[in-house]
Amino acid sequence: MSETSLKRSEDFLKVADQFKLGVLVTEASHPVTAELSQTAKKSIPDALRLLFEVDFDVINKYREWSQSDAPRRVADTLRDRLKNGGNVYFTGCGSTGRLSIQLASIWRDFWQKQRAKGLKTTPSTEDWENRAHSVMAGGDFALIKSVEGFEDFTQFGCKQIGDAGLNDKDTVFAITEGGETSFVIGTAWEGVKRGAKVYFVYNNPDDILCEHVKRSRDIIQEPKVETINLTTGPMAITGSTRMQATTIQLSVMLTILEMVLRDLLPEMGLDSNAVTAEFTTNLEAMHSTLLSKQVCDEVAELVAMEEQVYRTDHKNNYFAYRIGVDVLTDTTERSPTYCTPPFRKYDDTGAAESWAFLYVPFDKTEDAWNWILKKEPQCVEWSEDEVRELVGDESFAQTYEVIKKISRRELMRFKIGKDGIRYRPLGPGDSAVGIAIEEEKDMLLSPEGFQRSQLEAAKAAGANTGIIYFGGKDSIYEVGESIKQWDPEAAAALVPVPQTDFLLNGVTRVGAKMLLNALSTCTMVRLGRVMGNYMIWLVASNLKLIDRSTRYICKLTGLPYEKANQLLFEVVEYVEPRMKADQKYPPIVGVSIMRAKYNLTNEQAEAKLMEQIG
Template sequence: MANETVAERARQFLAEATQFRLGKLLTESPHPRSAQLSQRASENIAAGLEVLFDVDRDVLETYRQWAQSDAPERIRDEALAALRAGGRLYFTGCGATGRLSIQLDSIWRDFWQRRRAAGLTGADEWEDRTFSIMAGGDFALIKSVEGFEDYTQFGRRQIRDRGVRAGDVVFAITEGGETSFVIGTAWEGLDAGARVFFVYNNPDDVLRENVERSREVIDEPSITKINLTTGPMAITGSTRMQATSIQLCVMMTILEMVLGALTGGHSQAADVPGATLRALEEMHATLASEALRDDLARLVAREESVYRARHRNTYFSDRLGIDVLTDTTERSPTFCVPSFRKFDDPDAAESWSFLFLPPYETAAAWEHLLKRPLAPVEWSLEQVCEMLPPGEAERQHAIMRGISREEILRFRIGLDGLPYRTIGPGDAATAILTEEEKEALFTPGGFYRKRLEQAHAGGAATAVLFFGRPGAIEEVRAFLSAWEVPALPVLVPVPETELLLNLPLRVGAKMLLNALSTCTMVRLGRVLGNVMIWVVPSNLKLIDRSTRYIANLTGLSYEEACYLLFEAMEYVGPRWHAGKEYPAPVGLSVMRARHGLTFPEAEKRLYEELGIEPPRA
């Protein structure tokens, strides 16, 4: 988009981005069962959580339909045949599905690394057979890369750089079925001779009618479609929720079946999809239970109070580190809160939440998280110019200079980052762990125990979010009741299964973390009804979404709302690009249109109506 005047940029979007007007898609529609979410959550936190977990029932219904079809076995057989013939599995995505692709790769690699550590065979042959292709590379796991998902050619180049070839299998995963980057990976995989599966969450007829690039993929007979439509999201357009949850369920089931066949971990008669469905139903019933919602509501209230007082929340995790990091990253574009801050950038806004892992050095922590070396996108200007016209190429390359390996390592998620994020009075620290890590909580000097004891000594509030079987939960409950640290407990029972990858744990953790962060942000005024009015318009799809929200909330036409949005983006732009905290362009635009205010006046009124202090200068 040409960088001339605000009005010209708005006109250019209106003229050239018609294929990014996505308001007719089901994933962009409001869910009727969550229409009163903000009202219910403001009155009672547990009631708000009930709404969120109720919409997650849609995930189970779609999974049931898929599990009872012949698709799981067909896909397993194709993936197995490719692997046994020397092929690789590629998972591609952007935004939430990009983070899902990295998670799937890490889950596969972790399985083989643990087998190697146990003295079992197979790791040397199979560990390096998966690759994740995320728009913007590994940097985007921790912070969205502006505009990257808008380019089909970027998807083509990124997967080509990772060596896709004939005999491989590509799972191109897109929440809405319309993401240009992911569609590019699908076409490049097909051109290279790979077997391509297109995984998406909107009805075919709606996509075919409204999005040309989607219609071309759906109509291509050489690409196998995996349609996982669940319906609207609990938060309108927030596909990090149910859309990505069903994709996690299905893709992990495929990996489970493949690994079972490669290792003999399941009997030939095992009904993996059926067993998974039963475990998911049990996991969801636990999350939706009154007891769990009451416990989680106390953690929501804790985090809300911390953020309202302009203090900070810090998570400590290991086995679920990538799950936690995914959720914290997605809070930034969804709710316009500061993303993780680089350790040596004191001028950037302090991150509301942060994550630390057990390794001391950050470089080791990143590899521990990913189960592989970092894989950044590092293209030269010449390479970008091969894909984009002049001007646009220079602008996009300037963004890419900030997503290198060196830039990723400035996010100090190892314990060497602790001195740069002291935890003190008014702050909170939460340990998020699984049953197999409980000794790190029980043992003096253990990772979780030491971190929470230090946080408590510094004056911070503490909590333990624990996932495990009933016996382990009772052990943790007994320990916490006798511990001198008054940690708020959220103890989550996980179904007992023989599944190799413990899919119910990963899906349950995702749904719970989504509900925790979403309900907290609803309480902070980031959501109106079920509309994410603090969305960050960082790509063409989100500019369209923001424009529609402004139009709906003010009565302006789409075109008038678009011009107003671009003016608001210009107003917050210096703070946005400097990594400082800034008000939501949608909220600013609504305040200005409703009350005839200047942008500074609109900003002041926005924070007053939310009842929170404006960001510190």
């Protein structure tokens, strides 16, 4: 063991008690998926059904929350503060950071549509549009690629939301799956300091958080903070809070925003008091559809297609429009969760090719990013003095190196517009998947439509094709008949969605998230990146994930915590050069397990693991 890796382990163990989170419900193994990897080997549809079954926990929690006085109380408060000139801030880190960006994007998109229709309001539709803001750890850059280290610093959260101009008229929804994320807690405290109305949204029981995590106890027990506890239970994949935890948060936040919009626009004739009951009924129907044999069988074809593409070292391109931010969120999250190559910048030829990428129908990448975010990107671009003041001299150099890599200029190197397609040409062995909802069905029906034209080009180049479509029964039939004419061999999941009056199309957004989560998760399970329902390919990129990685090594090898952590950092040191260069690298936890079980060197452990995975 090198002195460097030993010191890193010692430094972590000094603060480990603050980040030992194995007692949290979100870190527990879900009994429904305990043998998920074994099931997936035998039957992809059965594995998908198990994943969707865990989403019953989301339905049950939503029903419980919707029947309380919380929806009306929170919606009234937010509505009144917005009417008084305030803004709303959604803050988060990792999955909840992407959720915060998605929520602000959905709000802005609604008002942009109303303005396009000629709606006149006081304040103006443009004013209302600009009331919603997201504060993600690492800025908008982190939507497409995880930013190392931001999650662990309360002061980073304070600064990012402070820089956004937060004041006492505003409302803050500080959203953290586990309820313990330092960055998010920092945004909440800054909200309290500035006199804003602060809601703390999280997914673990109060008693467990308050007993074991001091920073959580302090914010939960703060009288000026109102809590929204959305505990659903363990995740379908142990610790993977991008799944049920974030799904219930999306459901609840869209409900609150829907109620507020109906109150702000009474001329639309929609009753805000009817939202929770309507959402419950339609969410149950959406979930039943996802559990159906037909949908599971159709999604299984997509899983099999993507598995083959990735297993043979090929690539997949997604083409989306209206729900581009939803697709981007799921695609980005695969990298830190399952150790897949992150999105690659168009000119970074030294980095590993991304397994999957997203394109939206705009000629220029700058316009594509503005579409995804519904605004100009806001990236973290702090000066040297600002960084030094935040972290001190000891951590300055490392932190500033991170800051330099997450600027707006760097974000634009991820070419998600049509100008980037030429950098990822598809051919035999590759795949293309078009994703659409009903309001954009012409993009699948018309030969000139973005999704259809890209799929036909991919097919002509010898690539496999797939389609995911969410719509009413009539449009499902229409799209299905059309696909039979121009791409009968495509793997198509045509998903019926309930027809509702929701201004934000909330149930479809939640259903799309559930399906995309299940698709990507099941694919990774099939690729050997999950053991039972444990992620053995997770990336130990922050203190919480270092603890999680250490616990998994303990569980799967029997090593004591300290020894497991030392081993982890040895393997991190071995793998890190490839990680930093965005090259392919083996799973740190998996290599650690092989080393401990068979008394191997790093090189031997990597070779044995890859041989077992195939």
